[in-house]
Amino acid sequence: MIVRKRKLKLKRPIIVIFKMLGIVLGLILILLCFYFYQIHDLEKIGYSREASKNILLSGKKDYIIGLGDNKLLNAAFESSDYDENNLDSYAKIEYQEQKNIIRNINTLIKKGYSNSDISTILSHGNDEDVTLFAKRDKVKYLEEFYSISYAKLKYYDRYLSYSRETGEDEETTVLFVNLGMDKEAYKDYNLVDKFSVDMLVNKYNSLSSDFEPEGLVEIESKYRNDEIQRGSKVAVDAFKEMYNAAAKEGYGLVINSGYRSYHDQEELCDEYRFWYGDSYVDKYVSLPGFSEHQTGLAFDIGSTSSNIFADSKEYQWMVDNAHKYGFILRFSKNGQAITGFRSEPWHYRYVGKDIASYIHEHGITFEEYYAEFLM
Numbered sequence: 001m002i003v004r005k006r007k008l009k010l011k012r013p014i015i016v017i018f019k020m021l022g023i024v025l026g027l028i029l030i031l032l033c034f035y036f037y038q039i040h041d042l043e044k045i046g047y048s049r050e051a052s053k054n055i056l057l058s059g060k061k062d063y064i065i066g067l068g069d070n071k072l073l074n075a076a077f078e079s080s081d082y083d084e085n086n087l088d089s090y091a092k093i094e095y096q097e098q099k100n101i102i103r104n105i106n107t108l109i110k111k112g113y114s115n116s117d118i119s120t121i122l123s124h125g126n127d128e129d130v131t132l133f134a135k136r137d138k139v140k141y142l143e144e145f146y147s148i149s150y151a152k153l154k155y156y157d158r159y160l161s162y163s164r165e166t167g168e169d170e171e172t173t174v175l176f177v178n179l180g181m182d183k184e185a186y187k188d189y190n191l192v193d194k195f196s197v198d199m200l201v202n203k204y205n206s207l208s209s210d211f212e213p214e215g216l217v218e219i220e221s222k223y224r225n226d227e228i229q230r231g232s233k234v235a236v237d238a239f240k241e242m243y244n245a246a247a248k249e250g251y252g253l254v255i256n257s258g259y260r261s262y263h264d265q266e267e268l269c270d271e272y273r274f275w276y277g278d279s280y281v282d283k284y285v286s287l288p289g290f291s292e293h294q295t296g297l298a299f300d301i302g303s304t305s306s307n308i309f310a311d312s313k314e315y316q317w318m319v320d321n322a323h324k325y326g327f328i329l330r331f332s333k334n335g336q337a338i339t340g341f342r343s344e345p346w347h348y349r350y351v352g353k354d355i356a357s358y359i360h361e362h363g364i365t366f367e368e369y370y371a372e373f374l375m
């Protein structure tokens with residue numbers, strides 16, 4: 001009997017402990033379910049697992065759910081730079097894919113920039129540009145240059161000094177500085193070494209002496225004058241298409257000059273210098289490396305009906321139709337201040353149909369297109 005009683009006495013506390021444990025485990029399970037349910041709520045509307053955990057920890061879940069999916073809030077809650085005081089700003093500023101975006105926003109808020117100012121700043125540079133810009137004193141009239149979509153943060157000082165020196169308006173300032181035209185032509189330039197149909201070669205963008213276009217081919221005699229001419233296949237094929245379309249309507253086109261190597265351009269410059277002098281060459285002839293003819297994408301076009309192309313019916317046909325085949329009139333009368341060249345009615349450049357059509361439709365230079373879309 002005694003033994004039995006002892007056994008019973010031992011069992012009761014164990015049962016109690018098990019019951020308690022069961023209750024605690026049950027509670028933990030319920031809490032865990034609730035926790036994951038809340039995480040799931042946040043994940044469902046677009047927040048990452050990490051951000052969702054931190055949102056729950058911060059006690060801001062209802063606020064976040066109320067706002068819905070927000071990339072910048074997600075980045076804020078993922079970041080170790082998260083500052084609760086700036087939460088409302090995070091919700092309103094436009095997100096950009098930048099590594100230190102939250103740290104930079106915190107700095108910019110401290111400098112006194114508004115949320116919309118900060119959105120503007122973030123959209124005009126990459127992570128590095130914004131980090132540098134955030135370090136400088138507050139810029140008072142941000143909209144002065146940054147209302148222009150393609151203005152760049154990193155050029156702020158150059159914009160300031162260019163507009164002060166020249167008195168140019170903001171749009172011209174941004175365009176010219178972006179294109180490097182605040183520097184000295186032919187002296188301070190970018191080196192271009194990659195071939196593409198939308199490459200920019202001008203007095204500020206130079207090809208090296210050994211640059212050769214992709215797919216350099218000889219142009220069949222039917223399409224050219226009496227001299228051997230070459231061009232990049234993509235441009236030559238487009239010219240043939242254009243040539244045939246023009247011929248069908250009774251217009252005769254001819255290529256008078258296609259690809260010119262660095263060496264060819266050197267010879268050309270020397271020749272013109274000999275006959276006409278330095279100032280003529282400066283105005284009308286590109287120095288070696290700075291000529292579009294070295295890209296194989298530019299053709300000087302003539303007409304079979306007149307020796308002066310600008311007076312020919314073919315010239316008018318080209319003005320109206322060349323864009324449909326991917327060509328643009330590269331040096332127009334209106335674009336002189338930007339291209340740096342006098343009007344050249346005969347010089348056409350292949351840029352592809354989409355770009356050519358846009359340029360034709362908007363009546364802009366290739367430089368303007370390049371600054372807005374390709375830099």
Ligand SMILES: [Zn+2]
Pocket residue numbers: 257293298299300346347348
């Ligand atoms: Zn030319």
